[in-house]
Amino acid sequence: MTGKNLAGPKTDVLDLGAVFRALADEHRRSVMTQLAADHSDNERGCNSFDLPISKQTQTHHFRVLREAGLIDEIDYGNRKGIRLRRADIEKRFPGLLALLEAEPSGGPLVAERG
Amino acid sequence: MTGKNLAGPKTDVLDLGAVFRALADEHRRSVMTQLAADHSDNERGCNSFDLPISKQTQTHHFRVLREAGLIDEIDYGNRKGIRLRRADIEKRFPGLLALLEAEPSGGPLVAERG
DNA sequence: CCTCAGGTACGATTCAAGTCATACCTGAAG
DNA sequence: CTTCAGGTATGACTTGAATCGTACCTGAGG
Numbered sequence: 214m215t216g217k218n219l220a221g222p223k224t225d226v227l228d229l230g231a232v233f234r235a236l237a238d239e240h241r242r243s244v245m246t247q248l249a250a251d252h253s254d255n256e257r258g259c260n261s262f263d264l265p266i267s268k269q270t271q272t273h274h275f276r277v278l279r280e281a282g283l284i285d286e287i288d289y290g291n292r293k294g295i296r297l298r299r300a301d302i303e304k305r306f307p308g309l310l311a312l313l314e315a316e317p318s319g320g321p322l323v324a325e326r327g
Numbered sequence: 328m329t330g331k332n333l334a335g336p337k338t339d340v341l342d343l344g345a346v347f348r349a350l351a352d353e354h355r356r357s358v359m360t361q362l363a364a365d366h367s368d369n370e371r372g373c374n375s376f377d378l379p380i381s382k383q384t385q386t387h388h389f390r391v392l393r394e395a396g397l398i399d400e401i402d403y404g405n406r407k408g409i410r411l412r413r414a415d416i417e418k419r420f421p422g423l424l425a426l427l428e429a430e431p432s433g434g435p436l437v438a439e440r441g
Numbered sequence: 442c443c444t445c446a447g448g449t450a451c452g453a454t455t456c457a458a459g460t461c462a463t464a465c466c467t468g469a470a471g
Numbered sequence: 472c473t474t475c476a477g478g479t480a481t482g483a484c485t486t487g488a489a490t491c492g493t494a495c496c497t498g499a500g501g
Binding site: 308 | 343344347348350351354356374394420421422423426427
């Protein structure tokens with residue numbers, strides 16, 4: 214199974230309000246900052262973001278990001294892939310990803326750890 | 328009296344999180360959309376935005392926008408002026424105002440009234 | 442079958458934010 | 472002085488969001 218994409222809902226009806234609401238949260242912004250900084254746009258696992266919150270809350274945050282149209286979630290059953298919708302975002306909101314990219318990766322959550 | 332500027336607090340410490348939180352609210356985003364669309368950047372009165380909320384709540388919203396570093400508030404005692412901090416915003420967050428400007432002025436609050 | 446790790450669903454809690462009512466301040470105009 | 476409009480301060484209410492606990496589902500590997 215290649216995994217089914219769960220992002221269908223809001224493709225071209227991206228709402229700026231929903232996007233700002235999504236990016237208003239520190240943890241979600243951390244995810245988006247990391248995604249924006251990685252121009253390979255490879256599919257990533259949910260655990261690759263080192264979020265200091267429970268897995269239930271992570272599920273919630275990824276759902277918000279998906280419903281805002283910022284990411285795709287690929288369901289593999291017992292695993293999940295995350296992919297930035299870079300092209301769509303750039304088309305509707307040009308410059309938005311650049312703003313996130315200009316932020317220190319991970320923001321105040323990661324500080325310096327290496 | 329020329330009026331004293333109340334915006335001093337956060338000039339160069341503009342926080343992207345605070346900005347996104349400020350723009351997450353529909354009414355505040357409406358204000359910013361209108362300000363971004365008017366390139367004359369003239370000082371405007373608080374009542375020029377037609378917000379469908381009480382004046383106490385308007386005070387609250389303008390305070391949030393000011394504390395996020397997005398506007399200046401000029402206090403005339405019994406009157407108040409609002410001015411977009413276009414140059415500062417463009418410097419820290421280039422492209423942000425363009426995103427707002429691309430939105431329909433007033434957004435879903437005004438609908439069409441002309 | 443069982444076990445295990447990753448993820449979700451539901452409910453409950455906690456907290457921040459938007460909103461307004463009441464009361465008060467400020468300056469301009471009578 | 473009084474009146475009035477614009478704005479603020481404080482408190483209270485209400486809604487929404489973030490968080491987690493418990494329970495359950497999913498697929499891989501024994």
